[in-house]
Structures are given as C-alpha cells and as structure tokens.
Amino acid sequence: MTYAYLGPEGTFTQAAVRRLLPRTRKVPHQPFPTVPAALDATRRGDCEAAVVPLENSVRGVVAVTMDQLVSAGMHINAEVEVPVTFALMAPEGVRPQDITRVFSHPHALAQCERWLAERLPGARAQTAASTAAAAQEVAAAGAAGGAAIAAPPAADLYGLRILATGLGRDARAVTRFVSVAPDWSRPTRTRQDRTSLMLSLGTSGPARVVDILTEFDTRGVELAWIQSWPTGERLGSYHLFIDVEAHIEDPPVKDALAALTALGLGVRFLGSYPRWGAVTA
Known part of the structure; x- marks a missing residue:
C-alpha cells in the first residue's frame, strides 16, 4: 500500500x-x-x-x-x-536580526504569531504550502533574510540551522x-471505536441541530466532535460533521441515523475506526 x-x-x-x-x-x-x-x-x-x-x-x-x-x-x-512543536530555522550565517521574512504554513504562522510579534516584529510572514515546503524554499534561497517555521527535523533535512524552539502558543x-x-476498509472493531458522519441540514438550517443532538442523546450515544461547515450555496446553509464514540454497527447508532433520515436530513457515513490509542479487541 x-x-x-x-x-x-x-x-x-x-x-x-x-x-x-x-x-x-x-x-x-x-x-x-x-x-x-x-x-x-x-x-x-x-x-x-x-x-x-x-x-x-x-x-x-x-x-x-x-x-x-x-x-x-x-x-x-x-x-x-x-x-x-515549531522551530525557527535559517541558512548558516543568518542571525535573528537579519531576518526580514518568515515562511510557513498558515496554521503554523497563526500558532506562532505571538512569538513572532515579540521577537521578530519587523519580519513579514509569508505562507507556504507546508512547514517543510517553507524550510525547503528558505534553504534554496540561501542567506537572503529568510527563515522558516517548521518541525525541528526539517532543519537537518534541508541543511538549516535552528535559531529558536518552542515558538507555538501552546506547548501541548x-x-x-x-x-x-475511496472505500471504507472496515478496520478491526475495538471497544473504543469512533464513527464520523456528515449531515446535510437542508432548508431548515441550524434549527435542526437540537433534533440531531436529541436523537443521539436519547439513545446514549456520546458525541466527541461537532463542526458546522458551509455548503457554499447560500448564507445559513450548512453541513454538520459529527464524531460519535461508537461503531456504525452498534444498534443505538443505527437507530439514531434511521431517525435522522426520517426527519429528512441527509446522512453520509464517513467511516468507523479505532480511536487513536485504542487497543484492538
């Protein structure tokens, strides 16, 4: 594979x-x-x-x-x-005071914005497709005032020198x-499975969220994650991503999904799989 x-x-x-x-x-x-x-x-x-x-x-x-x-x-x-964890890295010979541009993935730049504002207030943040792509780009440019925020191992991979570590907002x-x-592979079931779903709320929009939560709650199905995402069709039109702490083949989950379908909601199964760290039964 x-x-x-x-x-x-x-x-x-x-x-x-x-x-x-x-x-x-x-x-x-x-x-x-x-x-x-x-x-x-x-x-x-x-x-x-x-x-x-x-x-x-x-x-x-x-x-x-x-x-x-x-x-x-x-x-x-x-x-x-x-x-x-993030590290600031640059080509050999570049000092912190020489840095005018800092490259990284948007998520990494956002997590390190406080550190950058305090330590490199004059440097301009520039986005890259990934943290490692930022390190690769800075290495290719040489000592031209550029630095990258990436995972520490990227420094060795691209011949850069680490100037600072612990840049992120939260060390945890x-x-x-x-x-x-494309296909669900039916991973081996465990006692700690998670099921991911995408629900289409239809014309009723967020008003149906209470109904959705109720169908799971009355059956004792625990929700682990819920996230709305716009359909792109109009304001107030959303998909709802939900993770439940159960397997798709568990009867309470099957019953809840049948009830949601009966309410006219679009239900798409994304997968059931072991939660990270779960021990296979």
Missing part, C-alpha cells in the same frame, strides 16, 4: 504517516504539494490511501481538508494524533490526522 501525504519530506503529515504505521515504516509513502493533490492521487488509484490533517487543538479545523471531505466522497479508516498543541480512501 502506498500512502499519499502533504509533502515535501519533513512535514508533520509525514510524521503522522510514520506514527500511524510504526511497525511498517517501509510502506511506501509519496509526498504531494497540497492536500487536494494527495486526495486526487488516491481517487485516481495512484495511491491506496492519503493521510491529511483534520484539526488542530489551537487553530481548529483545517479548511482545505474539510472542503475535500464534503466533495471528494472519501472514507476515514484511521486517525492519529501528533504533538506539534496536537494535530489530528486521518487516513482516507
């Missing part, structure tokens, strides 16, 4: 692939420049699955992944959480990644 991931080498997404498959590091994984490109490769069959970032504990959901989940018709087969920051594929 070949895994597609947001590259280049040295991204947090590559770390997620390796953490998801700790016993099979030799499984091929291929970098792609963007999340949509990684998912396109999976849809075409060039790769069997793609690992993509879904949400961060500091900055919330990753917009491009949410958009792709709405439109791509993919299924989630696994999840993994990766601690996120974590990003949740998911492994997605």
Whole structure:
C-alpha cells in the first residue's frame, strides 16, 4: 500500500504517516504539494490511501481538508494524533536580526504569531504550502533574510540551522490526522471505536441541530466532535460533521441515523475506526 501525504519530506503529515504505521515504516509513502493533490492521487488509484490533517487543538479545523471531505466522497479508516512543536530555522550565517521574512504554513504562522510579534516584529510572514515546503524554499534561497517555521527535523533535512524552539502558543498543541480512501476498509472493531458522519441540514438550517443532538442523546450515544461547515450555496446553509464514540454497527447508532433520515436530513457515513490509542479487541 502506498500512502499519499502533504509533502515535501519533513512535514508533520509525514510524521503522522510514520506514527500511524510504526511497525511498517517501509510502506511506501509519496509526498504531494497540497492536500487536494494527495486526495486526487488516491481517487485516481495512484495511491491506496492519503493521510491529511483534520484539526488542530489551537487553530481548529483545517479548511482545505474539510472542503475535500464534503466533495471528494472519501472514507476515514484511521486517525492519529501528533504533538506539534515549531522551530525557527535559517541558512548558516543568518542571525535573528537579519531576518526580514518568515515562511510557513498558515496554521503554523497563526500558532506562532505571538512569538513572532515579540521577537521578530519587523519580519513579514509569508505562507507556504507546508512547514517543510517553507524550510525547503528558505534553504534554496540561501542567506537572503529568510527563515522558516517548521518541525525541528526539517532543519537537518534541508541543511538549516535552528535559531529558536518552542515558538507555538501552546506547548501541548496536537494535530489530528486521518487516513482516507475511496472505500471504507472496515478496520478491526475495538471497544473504543469512533464513527464520523456528515449531515446535510437542508432548508431548515441550524434549527435542526437540537433534533440531531436529541436523537443521539436519547439513545446514549456520546458525541466527541461537532463542526458546522458551509455548503457554499447560500448564507445559513450548512453541513454538520459529527464524531460519535461508537461503531456504525452498534444498534443505538443505527437507530439514531434511521431517525435522522426520517426527519429528512441527509446522512453520509464517513467511516468507523479505532480511536487513536485504542487497543484492538
């Protein structure tokens, strides 16, 4: 199996692939420049699955992944959480006072904005497709006043020198990644499964949220995550992403989904899979 991931080498997404498959590091994984490109490769069959970032504990959901989940018709087969720590890195000879531009992924720049404002107030933030792409770009430019914010291992990969660490707003920051594929692979059930769903609220919009919560609550199904996402059709028109702490084949979940369908809501199953850290039964 070949895994597609947001590259280049040295991204947090590559770390997620390796953490998801700790016993099979030799499984091929291929970098792609963007999340949509990684998912396109999976849809075409060039790769069997793609690992993509879904949400961060500091900055919330990753917009491009949410958009792709709405439109791509993919299924989630696994999840993994990766601690996120950032380092400022630059080519040899570049001092902090020399830095005029700082490159990184938008989520990383946002998490480090306070540090940048205090330590490098004169530097201009510039976005890159990924943290490792930022390191690669800075390395290629040489000593031209540029620096990158990336995972510490990226410094060695691209021949950069770490100037500072611990840049993020919260040292406990974590990003949740998911492994997605066109088909649901029916992962081995555990006692700690999670089911991801996408609900279309229809013309009633947010007024149906109470009904949705009630159907799960009355059946004792615990919700782990709920996120609205615009359909793009008009103001007030939303999809609702929901994670429940149960398996799709559990009777209470089946009953709740049948009830929601009877209410006229669109229900799309995204996948049931072990929660990160769950022990296979």
